[in-house]
Amino acid sequence: MSKNEKQFVEEITKMEDDFAQWYTDVITKTELVDYSPVKGFMVMRPYGFAIWEKIRDYADGLFKETGHKNVYFPLLIPESLLNKEAEHVEGFAPEVAWVTQGGNKVLEERLAVRPTSETIICTMYAKWLNSYRQLPFLYNQWNSVVRWEKTTRPFLRTSEFLWQEGHTLHETKEEAMEETMQQLAAYKSVAEDLLAMPVIDGRKSDSEKFAGADATYTIEAMMHDGKALQSGTSHFLGKHFTEAFDITFSDREGNLSHPYHTSWGLSTRVIGGLIMVHSDNRGLVLPPRVAPTQVRIIPIAANKGGVMEVVDVIEKDLKAKGISVEVDDRDNYSPGWKFNDAEMNGIPVRIEIGPKDIEKNQALAFRRDELTKEEVALDNIGETIKNLLDDIQTNMFNKAKKYRDERTYPARNMEEFVDIIENKAGFAKVMWKDNDENEAKIKELTGATIRVIPFEQENLGENCFYSGEKADHMVIFAKAY
Numbered sequence: 001m002s003k004n005e006k007q008f009v010e011e012i013t014k015m016e017d018d019f020a021q022w023y024t025d026v027i028t029k030t031e032l033v034d035y036s037p038v039k040g041f042m043v044m045r046p047y048g049f050a051i052w053e054k055i056r057d058y059a060d061g062l063f064k065e066t067g068h069k070n071v072y073f074p075l076l077i078p079e080s081l082l083n084k085e086a087e088h089v090e091g092f093a094p095e096v097a098w099v100t101q102g103g104n105k106v107l108e109e110r111l112a113v114r115p116t117s118e119t120i121i122c123t124m125y126a127k128w129l130n131s132y133r134q135l136p137f138l139y140n141q142w143n144s145v146v147r148w149e150k151t152t153r154p155f156l157r158t159s160e161f162l163w164q165e166g167h168t169l170h171e172t173k174e175e176a177m178e179e180t181m182q183q184l185a186a187y188k189s190v191a192e193d194l195l196a197m198p199v200i201d202g203r204k205s206d207s208e209k210f211a212g213a214d215a216t217y218t219i220e221a222m223m224h225d226g227k228a229l230q231s232g233t234s235h236f237l238g239k240h241f242t243e244a245f246d247i248t249f250s251d252r253e254g255n256l257s258h259p260y261h262t263s264w265g266l267s268t269r270v271i272g273g274l275i276m277v278h279s280d281n282r283g284l285v286l287p288p289r290v291a292p293t294q295v296r297i298i299p300i301a302a303n304k305g306g307v308m309e310v311v312d313v314i315e316k317d318l319k320a321k322g323i324s325v326e327v328d329d330r331d332n333y334s335p336g337w338k339f340n341d342a343e344m345n346g347i348p349v350r351i352e353i354g355p356k357d358i359e360k361n362q363a364l365a366f367r368r369d370e371l372t373k374e375e376v377a378l379d380n381i382g383e384t385i386k387n388l389l390d391d392i393q394t395n396m397f398n399k400a401k402k403y404r405d406e407r408t409y410p411a412r413n414m415e416e417f418v419d420i421i422e423n424k425a426g427f428a429k430v431m432w433k434d435n436d437e438n439e440a441k442i443k444e445l446t447g448a449t450i451r452v453i454p455f456e457q458e459n460l461g462e463n464c465f466y467s468g469e470k471a472d473h474m475v476i477f478a479k480a481y
Helices: 019-029 046-065 086-095 118-128 173-194 240-244 269-278 307-320 335-344 355-359 381-406 414-424 436-446
Strands: 033-035 042-044 076-078 097-102 105-113 137-146 160-170 200-203 215-222 228-238 260-267 295-299 325-327 349-353 362-367 372-377 408-410 427-432 449-454 473-478
Touching (some): 019 033, 042 046, 046 173, 086 240, 118 240, 173 215, 173 228, 173 269, 215 381, 295 307, 408 414, 436 449
Antiparallel strands (some): 076 105, 097 105, 200 449, 228 260
8 A cells, every 4th residue: 555545535435335425524624615504505615615716717707708798687487477377387396396375474475485487487488579670689697496396405405506507598499509509518517627527419309398398408418426427518499488488579470480599507516526526535625727826835844944035936926827826824733734634624725835845946836636746846937726626627537537547338239328327337328219118117126318319420230239120329328326
């Protein structure tokens, strides 16, 4: 056993022993979240919320680049509005929280705490839209929604979660489909370029699509335990809602038409994905682009040899390069404790510097992703660390992609499929003939569902692995969060 392997944080359960407990230990010991007095609801602490702010700001920038504007719609939705689109209300009914009393007065109509906002937004769109000249409507809101979940786990599935929900209207089907794909690509950028989390993009099966959608498109990521996490979805809603809510406009020929509609959402559950893709038995491992603090400087013998003066120079140099940095100059903790704390909190780079390092005109840089340490010259240290952070970001993505690819197995029959799902803890890629009944049987037998029909198809044979009929496409099955 190496020295590194002996220095695990004792407070964190090993993921190999109990993955669920490991996850709970990581998110609580690093103070990302805490449990609230209301079961199923989480409190996001400053460190956890700082990560969400990074995700929010990055995604919001992508949306605004493509002409979207932020709005805000009410938290409460009258029951009559929720009931206007039958398939939609049926899909959400078991999870809806209801307000039945305001102050001392019993309400004449129940109000739903929004599980999603299609219905309230469509009501307002019907009021606002008159002519094709107003289209497209490109609106998004950042808010929280409530879905009364039976089983909850912070970030992954909570009764209230933070997210954004975009809702757009378009003159033509082609424009609406282009919007749907554009937003899915934005989510893929959030996952891969910001979170270093490789995803498979594609379409959901009909039984897994959003209630009320013509088609749902998704990005799916593999967690460290081989399960899938749906990490963002974009829905082409056709005219389901615009017809139900009588949203019309005068088209180019002067006729009344219903616009085409999209909606799309990305939530705090991606933070759970970020943790379960990258982190380890020491705690968090954060990609530099989403880390609230990218570098932590730890002075050694801070009161000697002009150490703090040099630390100040390094800190300014790093900040000048746009790097977020903090100095751990607490005098009531040992350097070893500080090293451990930086590792557990997933700080991408730790810089150690003391009098002996200064004599050599160097510092020691520890990278969290590889648990390695190297000497770096103090001259031009800002540029050196900037390049190191870029390398860590790329390395983390490549490691996660390699992990996923090595645990994605082809199955040509049910025996191979069950072996993958039960024993190999990974994704099963199979040829598939679309059939909701067969899909339900497989879910009942194995707990695995079709996570995605990938855009990037492979030909694994002519026939469906389950029915033997001529296959429609290749799909990915997996157990999921």
